[in-house]
Amino acid sequence: MNIPTVASTTPNSNCGPGTVALGATASTGATISWFENSSGGSALTTGTSYTTPSISTTTSYWVSASDEHCTSARTEVIATIYNIPTVASTTPNSNCGPGTVALGATASTGATISWFENSSGGSALATGTSYTTTSISSSTTYYVSATKDGCTSGRTAVLATIYAIPSLSGTASACVGATTQLSATTSGSNWSSSNTSVATVSSTGLVTGVAAGTVTITFSNTNNCSATYQVTVTSCELPQGVYPTEVSPSGFANGVGTRLAGIALTKGTKNNSALISNATPGVFFFITTIPANQLNSGGGTFYINQVNVTNPSPIANKSTVFSLNQLQITAYKEDGQTKISGSVSTINTGNSYSNSFKFTYGNLLGAKKVILFVKYDSKSILNYPYDLNNNFRIAIVNNNNNPLVSAVDFRASTDYSGTQLVTSGISILPNANTSMVSKTVVEPEVVTLKAEDVEINAYPNPFINKVNFSLVSSKTGSGVLRIFDMNGNLVATLFDGTLTANVTEKIEFAPNLSKSLDRLIYRFEKDGQLIKSGYIIQGN
Missing domain, CATH: 2.60.40 (Immunoglobulin-like)
Known part of the structure; x- marks a missing residue:
């Protein structure tokens, strides 16, 4: 008489708490029985497969093979519960202007970091605790997951931020003892001079000439992005004789x-x-x-x-x-x-x-x-x-x-x-x-200005209480800057005179509009002929 045997077992695992599907086979004509103990107790079920109840830790089950006469010894079948790894930390980063950004992430012990460009699906861009993006021109979100023992965490976002590089404007010259105002396109108050013995600069960008020479003025905004502007300081005194x-x-x-x-x-x-x-x-x-x-x-x-x-x-x-x-x-x-x-x-x-x-x-x-x-x-x-x-x-x-x-x-x-x-x-x-x-006295050449000669900036726009205009021309010429409502009614005349080449005129306009949201038209013209126009919007 042949004693039946357990021919094979199929252990299995799960990532985190849950059920585990196990399997076993017996010699010909024998039946598999499942037990939760190595001896004694009643069978949990019979058959070549068994799905455990939800378990949170690795658990051993046992199987035996039996026929109408004999029963084999019990064989262990392990249901393994693996801990799901985690993304322990991320290191977002930024760049001033378009370029690459170095990002970082760490995982729980023994796990591997994978980088993705989407929150789900797609192939990994790279693996490892650091990743340098390709050159990007706008802020972009990347994603990381941690993997260990075949278990993978959910994906975590890592932001690569692209900050705008500020630009500076103003008169690039100053007299000793006089000032010139520089302006930046972004907010910040960190101005510095490369040589304070030539010129100093205030927290608002006001440059004061100290001695003749050339100096580099640096501005850094709140995002630590910087720009430079070269200012030449002269004595501005007419030489004797x-x-x-x-x-x-x-x-x-x-x-x-x-x-x-x-x-x-x-x-x-x-x-x-x-x-x-x-x-x-x-x-x-x-x-x-x-x-x-x-x-x-x-x-x-x-x-x-x-x-x-x-x-x-x-x-x-x-x-x-x-x-x-x-x-x-x-x-x-x-x-x-x-x-x-x-x-x-x-x-x-x-x-x-x-x-x-x-x-x-x-x-x-x-x-x-x-x-x-x-x-x-x-x-x-x-x-x-x-x-x-x-x-x-x-x-x-x-x-x-x-x-x-x-x-x-x-x-x-x-x-x-x-x-x-x-x-x-x-x-x-x-x-x-x-x-x-x-x-010889040099009289500035006055020309008829064209749209491409004149640059008009209104900021902030939309605005709340007031808007600042900067008006600069590459050539010397005259014109009038006026503000109209949407019905064509004149609201204000901001400038009426001659623009000197490359000299910025700055004008503050604080309208008293009756609506919480209103739009105005600005027109720069000469003798009724439009040179350049645009809109300003008052917001809430």
């Missing part, structure tokens, strides 16, 4: 202009007052520099007063020191060559600007400093009666009578001829027989 042709002393006053600053003040008496008399005829000529931030960039007025030294208020009912037909005032940008339009007129005696001339100037053409050349025939001072020992003061003031530069005093019995006097912001030039070089 170099003057525009229009104001050179040659041929002015007394036929030849042989004496520059050739004025001597001497005592005299007239009507019981001190008398200023001109000992030597000639040209009285001085230069002064006014910081442009004290003036109106679009044009305005200021005044040249001749006042008492002790009491600097203009004195009414006195004849002026200068006579209009012998006075010349000319304004230039800091290069000493680009002329700023202007004209001189007299002020009626007896008002708050008596003994004064008014200078009306036009657009400053992006100047950081305005250089004034003032000259007149000193013979106009002959027999001028003045109090307080013949001393008088020249003061340059704004509309509120506040000084734009420090005043300069001229003292009785002092001969200024042939000397260089630099005091209180006004320079008295030396004798005309010193070396003089004339330069």
